[in-house]
Amino acid sequence: MLREIVGEAMRAPNTGNMQTYSVVYSRKGEARKALEALHFNQPASTGADLLLTVCADFNHFTRWCRLSDADPGYDNFLSFTSAMTDAVILAQQIVTAAELRGLGTCYLGTVTYNAPEIAALLELPELVVPVACLAIGWPADDGVESERLDVDAILFEDHYPQLSDDEIRKNYEAKDLYGPNEKFIKENGKQTLAQVFAEIRYPRSTNEPISDKLLAYLKTARFLK
Ligand SMILES: Cc1cc2nc3c(=O)[nH]c(=O)nc-3n(C[C@H](O)[C@H](O)[C@H](O)COP(=O)(O)O)c2cc1C
Numbered sequence: 001m002l003r004e005i006v007g008e009a010m011r012a013p014n015t016g017n018m019q020t021y022s023v024v025y026s027r028k029g030e031a032r033k034a035l036e037a038l039h040f041n042q043p044a045s046t047g048a049d050l051l052l053t054v055c056a057d058f059n060h061f062t063r064w065c066r067l068s069d070a071d072p073g074y075d076n077f078l079s080f081t082s083a084m085t086d087a088v089i090l091a092q093q094i095v096t097a098a099e100l101r102g103l104g105t106c107y108l109g110t111v112t113y114n115a116p117e118i119a120a121l122l123e124l125p126e127l128v129v130p131v132a133c134l135a136i137g138w139p140a141d142d143g144v145e146s147e148r149l150d151v152d153a154i155l156f157e158d159h160y161p162q163l164s165d166d167e168i169r170k171n172y173e174a175k176d177l178y179g180p181n182e183k184f185i186k187e188n189g190k191q192t193l194a195q196v197f198a199e200i201r202y203p204r205s206t207n208e209p210i211s212d213k214l215l216a217y218l219k220t221a222r223f224l225k
Helices: 002-009 030-038 043-047 059-067 077-100 115-121 165-171 179-187 193-201 204-220
Strands: 021-026 050-057 104-107 128-137
Touching: 002 077, 021 030, 021 077, 030 043, 030 050, 030 115, 043 128, 050 059, 050 077, 077 104, 077 128, 115 128, 115 204, 179 193
Parallel strands: none
Antiparallel strands: 021 050, 050 128, 104 128
16 A cells, blocks of 8 residues: 555656655664654654655665766755655655545654654665655544634735734734644643744754754755755
């Protein structure tokens, strides 16, 4: 079923049809346990039947170019962004193909936090960078539908509007007033939902060092000079 799902997902559009992506799957055993640890043992990582690490991969294309007497110029940031875009589109198509079969999926953003460690564990060569991880399994229940901004908060005609502070506040009411989020604020001892995001879940104090770590890793992976 995994081969079928990934095969269907590969029909997705991709840059120049170069197909600069690859997928490493982990089912069980020591390697899987080590991967879970690099995802901080999140329940979605330990509970899922399968973890898929989707990589931006210019390695195999670069090698094919060299073998075909062509000069590959893909060790740069532009090539990383194009391979990352294609890999993420592939990942989302995998989500769609899996969910159409009744499977449940969850992205693990920790793939970016620990990208160099995950790359070492999966023995990724240069020009191969993990950009998405999907936990996949048969869902235990139907789950709960979470809130979204109103479509008018993000869909604009012809130009980007100059929104007033009140309009921004109003747009975010969908999140501020969503019941489970109020619980979230209380549990974290904060006054607003934005504080939970900016001060606890995704604070500057972790964003900046992780960002630096990622930039350093992209150099090792040869996508940055
Ligand atoms: C790039 C990305 C990274 C994510 N990382 C995590 C994660 O590390 N752990 C987790 O439980 N959910 C993760 N999610 C799931 C989101 O939290 C979830 O999609 C969002 O809260 C909306 O909920 P819904 O998809 O159930 O509507 C991630 C989603 C994306 C797209």
